[in-house]
Every structure is written in C-alpha cells, then in structure tokens.
C-alpha cells in the first residue's frame with residue numbers, strides 16, 4: 301500500500317493533492333495546524349486510510365516529535381512506497397530589507413526550508429533500514445529563481461529549498477537508493493496565499509497591482525489543476541530526481 305504525507309493539507313494546493321490521492325485510494329496523512337474536515341469525510345466515503353496530525357512547522361521540536369510518530373506509524377505498515385509532499389509554506393514577511401520584523405523572518409525560514417529538511421531527513425533515514433522507496437516533493441516557487449522586491453525572505457527560503465533538493469538527489473543517486481526527491485513550482489494559484497499577497501501594502505510590495513491584476517483577469521490557476529498535474533507526474537514513476545519542475549512544463553506537454 302502507498303502512503304502519502306502532505307504538509308499544509310488543510311487548504312489550497314495541499315488539500316487538492318490530498319483529495320486527488322484519496323481518489324487514487326492512496327492512504328493520506330495530513331499535517332497542518334488546523335484540520336480540513338472535508339478530507340475526513342472524503343476518506344470515509346472512499347474507505348481510504350486518513351489521519352490528521354496537528355503540527356506547527358515553525359517549531360522544530362514539534363516537527364521532530366510529530367514526524368517521528370508519523371514515520372513510525374507508516375513504516376510499521378510496511379508500505380510499498382511513501383510519497384512525501386513538503387507543501388506547507390508562507391509568503392510573509394512582505395517588506396523591504398531594513399523594515400523586516402525578526403519573528404516572521406525566522407518563522408518563514410522554519411516553515412519553508414528547515415521543516416522540509418528535517419522531515420526529509422527523518423524519512424530518508426528510516427528508508428535506509430527498509431525496502432521502502434520514498435519519493436519526496438518540495439513545493440517551491442518561481443520566486444526561488446527570480447528576485448521579487450519585498451519578498452527577500454520568501455525568495456531566499458525557496459531558493460534554499462531548491463538547492464537542498466538538488467543536493468539530496470545527488471547523494472541518493474550516489475548511495476544508489478531507490479529514493480527520489482524533486483522540487484515543484486506550482487505557478488500562481490487561486491489560494492489564500494495569493495489573498496495574503498494582495499492584502500500587502502504598495503510600499504512593502506512594488507508589484508502589488510500586477511498581482512491584483514492576476515486575480516481580476518482570472519489568471520490564477522485552480523489548485524486542483526495544479527495538484528492533478530503534480531500527482532500524475534509522481535504516480536507515473538517518471539519524475540527525474542533532482543529536477544525542479546514547473547507547472548507549465550507539465551501542463552504544456
């Protein structure tokens with residue numbers, strides 16, 4: 301049986317990934333601070349395994365404890381494959397350097413970069429002692445490779461996530477494991493994260509009008525379209541470890 305762990309499954313892209321995987325009869329472990337009750341209902345309808353773990357990914361002790369528990373739970377089931385989606389992310393703080401508050405800076409790096417590193421480490425470690433294959437997906441952003449004024453922290457944490465992905469993939473290839481790790485850039489999606497971006501101020505974020513235009517002109521992708529393309533790639537078995545995929549590459553195939 302395949303098990304998927306999805307961080308940030310309570311809404312947005314994470315919830316769409318969870319729903320698609322349940323429709324594929326894959327067992328889903330959801331991790332976020334709040335639970336999406338629709339997922340529990342869908343799991344009941346489909347008769348699939350579903351568990352929610354509450355975790356604040358900004359707190360490394362909590363990450364370590366909760367993911368040790370999750371990995372213990374999953375590995376004892378002797379799964380055929382584990383799909384790990386490091387999807388949770390925050391865009392805040394949006395402001396120019398010199399005007400940043402310390403707490404949101406640290407929180408951003410903890411959630412967007414440190415938590416995926418710690419979580420992947422736990423799963424690759426456990427996989428060493430079993431026959432289980434782990435496929436990890438780190439949800440990144442175009443902002444990892446393009447500087448956007450006001451987003452210095454987000455750009456940096458996502459750039460770090462790309463480099464972590466590429467380095468871990470090299471190591472897994474050298475170690476000749478079955479594990480894969482990719483990064484995935486979902487494009488601009490119609491989720492709460494975009495609402496947060498639109499609610500920022502013009503002096504904190506120069507491109508504000510452009511992002512408001514994306515919504516007004518219906519240019520935001522539905523999270524479900526993005527989730528379907530990503531899950532198709534992951535389930536195909538064709539994902540190239542170490543690659544940073546962009547949604548446009550998958551939709552324009």
Ligand SMILES: NC(=O)c1ccc[n+]([C@@H]2O[C@H](COP(=O)([O-])OP(=O)(O)OC[C@H]3O[C@@H](n4cnc5c(N)ncnc54)[C@H](OP(=O)(O)O)[C@@H]3O)[C@@H](O)[C@H]2O)c1
Pocket residue numbers: 307308309310311312313314331332333334335355356357358387388389390391411439440441442485486487488489490491492493494
């Ligand atoms: N939306 C876009 O246009 C866009 C573009 C490029 C990349 N991305 C990336 O895509 C991914 C998904 O974004 P989205 O648009 O779906 O965002 P979203 O709708 O804002 O959802 C974010 C998810 O992350 C979780 N999360 C946030 N802080 C957390 C914390 N401290 N601990 C645990 N979970 C936390 C939230 O759950 P709780 O609040 O319940 O904890 C929620 O489920 C992110 O990595 C984002 O950077 C998004």
